[in-house]
């Protein structure tokens with residue numbers, strides 16, 4: 534590939550020495566599950582988002598489930614989720630025992646909006662999960678409005694590490710936020726990982742117990758929980774990468790601005806300042822998308838689709854489906870372009886040139 538969609542090997546190679554040292558220490562100290570690197574990472578990650586604490590766990594999907602259950606969401610509670618997101622956002626509601634209510638997204642930003650939430654809200658609505666999709670931030674005034682309106686706000690920040698709104702980090706307006714450390718995420722582990730981030734100590738203690746079989750003391754289990762803990766090796770790896778995250782985030786922002794400068798207005802899904810560009814997403818006519826992706830592949834340029842189906846079209850979600858025309862139309866038109874913090878400016882120019890040639 535001339536311009537890969539994302540080159541993790543190159544990213545890791547750029548900090549190979551630091552990563553190898555950190556991993557060697559984990560092996561030497563036999564820090565397998567939990568342990569000092571996990572505690573240290575939880576502290577550092579919460580601090581990077583201006584939050585009191587973090588409860589790490591086995592994946593971003595589990596972080597969402599643990600956040601919902603720890604916040605008291607369960608049977609009989611409706612939870613509003615956006616129709617354009619990864620399926621885990623809605624799965625978590627089902628795993629927590631609640632009912633996902635799929636709301637259409639804003640036709641331009643593809644994010645939840647005040648209007649889209651108002652449309653599906655009922656007296657049984659307990660919570661809303663705004664997803665900071667692509668690393669674009671759901672406006673904080675919406676989050677504040679939902680909180681003021683007595684909804685529990687659980688931010689899905691799986692794609693939005695270090696993103697901000699008016700300078701304030703994601704995860705600081707909702708009651709609780711969930712992050713993913715899936716390898717391709719802006720802060721990615723060596724495998725799966727996730728974290729619940731909050732200022733609410735009671736909620737975090739509950740999430741820590743739930744991730745470890747509902748345990749409150751060794752071999753005492755007060756409720757049925759999960760086995761979803763972060764490995765020492767993941768935490769040690771993430772601690773090293775967290776030290777570089779601001780620099781990589783700035784690189785993503787610079788590259789995204791370059792894409793925007795070189796492509797016609799309206800071609801890219803728009804973002805506001807503070808976005809962290811987990812994905813750089815264009816919208817093209819649905820009947821031309823496959824041809825465009827193939828033409829880019831021919832020039833050795835990687836692309837992806839996030840996501841081809843709205844939640845309302847996912848077979849697994851058919852019980853909760855309702856028409857979501859904006860998300861469904863977007864699903865047929867979106868095309869993710871290469872975005873990698875170590876991409877050269879010339880790579881962006883090459884992608885834009887190829888796209889404009891199609």
Ligand SMILES: Cc1ncc(COP(=O)(O)O)c(C=O)c1O
Nearest residue numbers: 592593594619621691713714715
């Ligand atoms: C928006 C969103 N929510 C939740 C998740 C789930 O995270 P994980 O893959 O770590 O379970 C992801 C990651 O794929 C995601 O993109």
